Amino acid sequence: MPLKSRHLLGLQGVSKEDIQLILDTATTFREVLERPIKKVPTLQGKTIVNLFYENSTRTRISFELAEKRLSADAVNFSVSTSSVSKGETFKDTMRNIEAMKVDMVVVRHSAAGAPLFLTQICDANIINAGDGIHEHPTQGLLDMYSIREKLRKIEGLKVCIVGDIAHSRVALSNIYGLKTMGAEVSVCGPLTMIPRFIEELGVKVIHNIDEAIQENDALNVLRIQIERKAREYFPSIREYAKYFGITEERLEKNGKDILILHPGPINRGVELSSGVADGLNQIILRQVTNGVAIRMAVLYLLGTLK
Amino acid sequence: MKVILKNIDVFHPAQKLNKKNTDILIEDGVITETGSLSEKKYADAEVYDFTGKVAVPGFFDMHVHLREPGREDEETVVSGCNAAASGGFTGIACMPNTEPAIDSAEVVEFVKKQANNHLVEVKVIAAATVGRKGEIISPMAELHEAGVVGFSDDGAAIKTAGILKRALEYSRMYNLPVIEHCEDESIAGGSMNEGLNSTMLGLPPIPSVAEDLIVMRDILLSEYTGGRIHIAHISTRKSVEMVREAKAKGLKVTAEVTPHHFALTDDAVKTYDTNTKMNPPLRTKEDVEEILKGLKDGTIDCIASDHAPHSAEEKEAEFEHAPNGITGLETEIGLALTELLHKNILTLEEVVNKMAINPRKVLDLPVPTFEARQQANITILDLNEIWTVDLSRSKSKSKNSPFDKRLLTGRAVAVVNNKKMFYQDKFIEL
Ligand SMILES: [Zn+2]
Numbered sequence: 001m002p003l004k005s006r007h008l009l010g011l012q013g014v015s016k017e018d019i020q021l022i023l024d025t026a027t028t029f030r031e032v033l034e035r036p037i038k039k040v041p042t043l044q045g046k047t048i049v050n051l052f053y054e055n056s057t058r059t060r061i062s063f064e065l066a067e068k069r070l071s072a073d074a075v076n077f078s079v080s081t082s083s084v085s086k087g088e089t090f091k092d093t094m095r096n097i098e099a100m101k102v103d104m105v106v107v108r109h110s111a112a113g114a115p116l117f118l119t120q121i122c123d124a125n126i127i128n129a130g131d132g133i134h135e136h137p138t139q140g141l142l143d144m145y146s147i148r149e150k151l152r153k154i155e156g157l158k159v160c161i162v163g164d165i166a167h168s169r170v171a172l173s174n175i176y177g178l179k180t181m182g183a184e185v186s187v188c189g190p191l192t193m194i195p196r197f198i199e200e201l202g203v204k205v206i207h208n209i210d211e212a213i214q215e216n217d218a219l220n221v222l223r224i225q226i227e228r229k230a231r232e233y234f235p236s237i238r239e240y241a242k243y244f245g246i247t248e249e250r251l252e253k254n255g256k257d258i259l260i261l262h263p264g265p266i267n268r269g270v271e272l273s274s275g276v277a278d279g280l281n282q283i284i285l286r287q288v289t290n291g292v293a294i295r296m297a298v299l300y301l302l303g304t305l306k
Numbered sequence: 307m308k309v310i311l312k313n314i315d316v317f318h319p320a321q322k323l324n325k326k327n328t329d330i331l332i333e334d335g336v337i338t339e340t341g342s343l344s345e346k347k348y349a350d351a352e353v354y355d356f357t358g359k360v361a362v363p364g365f366f367d368m369h370v371h372l373r374e375p376g377r378e379d380e381e382t383v384v385s386g387c388n389a390a391a392s393g394g395f396t397g398i399a400c401m402p403n404t405e406p407a408i409d410s411a412e413v414v415e416f417v418k419k420q421a422n423n424h425l426v427e428v429k430v431i432a433a434a435t436v437g438r439k440g441e442i443i444s445p446m447a448e449l450h451e452a453g454v455v456g457f458s459d460d461g462a463a464i465k466t467a468g469i470l471k472r473a474l475e476y477s478r479m480y481n482l483p484v485i486e487h488c489e490d491e492s493i494a495g496g497s498m499n500e501g502l503n504s505t506m507l508g509l510p511p512i513p514s515v516a517e518d519l520i521v522m523r524d525i526l527l528s529e530y531t532g533g534r535i536h537i538a539h540i541s542t543r544k545s546v547e548m549v550r551e552a553k554a555k556g557l558k559v560t561a562e563v564t565p566h567h568f569a570l571t572d573d574a575v576k577t578y579d580t581n582t583k584m585n586p587p588l589r590t591k592e593d594v595e596e597i598l599k600g601l602k603d604g605t606i607d608c609i610a611s612d613h614a615p616h617s618a619e620e621k622e623a624e625f626e627h628a629p630n631g632i633t634g635l636e637t638e639i640g641l642a643l644t645e646l647l648h649k650n651i652l653t654l655e656e657v658v659n660k661m662a663i664n665p666r667k668v669l670d671l672p673v674p675t676f677e678a679r680q681q682a683n684i685t686i687l688d689l690n691e692i693w694t695v696d697l698s699r700s701k702s703k704s705k706n707s708p709f710d711k712r713l714l715t716g717r718a719v720a721v722v723n724n725k726k727m728f729y730q731d732k733f734i735e736l
Contacts, residue, residue, distance in 0.1 A: 012506065090623065090624060091622050091623075109624065110626075111624030111625060111626045111627060112507055112508035112509050112578070112624075112625065112626065113507065113508075113509070113578030113624065113625045114624050116577075116578055117578060117624065131508065132508050132509070132626065133508040133509075133510070134507060134508025134509075135508065169508065172505075172506070172508060195504075195505040195511070196500060196501075196505070196511075196513075197500075197501055197502040197505050198505055200502045201502075201505070201506070
């Protein structure tokens with residue numbers, strides 16, 4: 001059963017069957033990754049460009065590894081952000097890549113909609129590796145995969161996304177995917193970081209972290225951007241850590257065994273206390289491997305579409 | 307030269323004129339007779355048959371961005387005037403956000419000189435503050451003397467309430483309006499209207515309250531100073547409500563709306579088409595409904611295009627990086643007739659008021675009439691022609707419009723002004 005779309009631009013509108021298919025395919029590849037020879041010839045002869053307009057070593061390496069494991073020819077194309085201030089560069093680059101007759105493009109861009117734009121000028125399968133504050137579908141799939149791996153299901157679970165929802169590309173992909181799979185989704189963070197109207201997506205808004213811990217089966221904790229302008233949205237890191245950070249005391253107080261996910265890298269002592277972060281190490285490492293499996297699944301399913 | 311506009315309907319609400327199937331005789335650009343003309347008048351006259359078409363006072367677009375001086379690659383005064391003529395306007399007012407800004411008599415003179423002797427009359431709106439920087443009010447007395455028709459820092463609101471107060475006090479001496487682009491920049495700063503759509507598209511939001519706040523400030527300061535405020539491109543429900551209240555109190559507040567703010571909603575942004583990116587942004591259905599109400603009840607005085615040409619290279623960028631604004635001169639009348647007249651929101655009289663009469667009243671300009679010995683300043687409409695917008699045929703140097711290929715009902719087929727007629731895609735000397 002093939003996927004319904006030849007691109008993966010986001011999880012909005014992706015059907016339950018397709019998500020299921022990707023997660024199940026990832027399970028197969030997850031087994032491949034445990035073998036001594038981790039390579040399969042599935043995408044031999046296919047050329048994939050990793051087009052990164054934004055620095056994201058983790059995501060890029062994860063895709064690159066997935067491509068190599070599938071025996072595809074991977075080309076990395078990183079464009080420094082300073083040279084993309086002009087839009088024509090983007091279009092020109094696309095035209096160049098199109099002329100190279102590549103089969104697939106994995107694109108990361110700081111502007112929402114860039115992958116969609118790409119589908120209009122380029123014939124290849126496009127995979128969104130994160131566009132602005134819009135979507136990051138493979139991260140969403142990976143998070144769902146990890147939840148399913150740990151809790152053995154997604155349907156009926158209560159999952160809360162914690163942190164800066166308004167400036168996150170992971171939040172929307174999680175919301176769309178989890179809801180499609182039948183989970184109950186909430187978001188938790190300071191109201192300055194929750195986009196208005198998000199309730200209309202069928203999401204509950206919480207601004208008390210204890211309530212979020214009590215009510216949910218899993219927390220997907222986003223990395224707080226302490227470096228840049230996100231800082232304008234909360235008074236201080238100390239205050240954020242105190243009122244929205246997840247600590248061992250908090251977890252104990254609420255007496256709950258709760259699954260915590262984090263896309264990494266963690267700001268220790270901010271969104272997660274050091275103790276909680278330590279306890280998470282295994283899961284985070286597993287998530288890295290799961291990430292490769294998910295990306296293999298997506299590349300495989302799109303790359304073998306007729 | 308003698309010209310007869312034959313079998314034409316003549317309609318002028320301010321003149322209480324509504325004649326079907328009559329003739330207009332124009333000699334050397336001046337109307338000499340209106341009515342059924344006798345045979346002998348036809349001798350040595352150039353005759354244009356306009357059966358079924360309606361002549362109205364020349365339409366005037368009070369919010370146009372010409373890009374001269376500074377970005378002549380996007381629009382010049384002449385190319386903008388050609389687009390205006392082709393779109394059905396005999397007059398436009400141009401905004402001062404050029405490079406350099408129109409904040410001195412010299413730049414006003416320069417712009418007027420470019421338009422010299424064109425069919426389309428170009429009136430200049432000068433910057434309200436020097437360099438549009440919001441720090442010192444512009445030399446308004448001198449600018450008034452140079453013939454400007456209003457003051458605006460369009461592109462942005464006048465930066466502080468203090469400067470706006472002074473601008474209103476000063477401009478009041480010349481009965482000229484301060485035209486405000488209402489946007490609180492400390493709240494705005496995104497790339498589309500804030501709503502479920504912005505959240506789902508992952509585009510930085512512009513809350514409508516950013517507009518409402520400045521509209522409220524401006525109304526208060528207009529009341530306080532007695533100066534005239536004109537709200538440019540009004541786009542939110544609350545802003546319309548506040549203007550309605552201000553008018554009920556008898557304050558000197560007027561407002562205009564663009565066709566895109568009544569013809570589109572932020573649903574149009576879903577494709578990330580950068581030709582749906584403008585400032586103020588496309589709003590919601592609720593906002594559009596209030597705008598239609600405001601047009602009907604007179605809260606909104608004028609329809610203006612906010613014609614904002616941009617080069618294809620700049621618009622072909624990522625949505626967040628693309629510049630704001632769309633061209634509008636050549637789709638404006640078609641959109642107004644399609645969306646307002648034919649959907650029974652406005653009568654023809656109201657359309658003419660909002661596109662020919664009120665803009666001139668706001669800018670303190672005389673309204674053209676069909677009386678004898680008046681210069682012929684006429685827009686000729688075909689109210690029922692069904693046509694498709696074709697940007698490739700646009701007279702503007704830029705083609706950034708979301709309305710390409712849109713089916714419209716009604717358009718201007720000719721304009722007459724300044725001893726010239728634009729008809730069937732060419733200028734004719736009269
Ligand atoms: Zn403006």
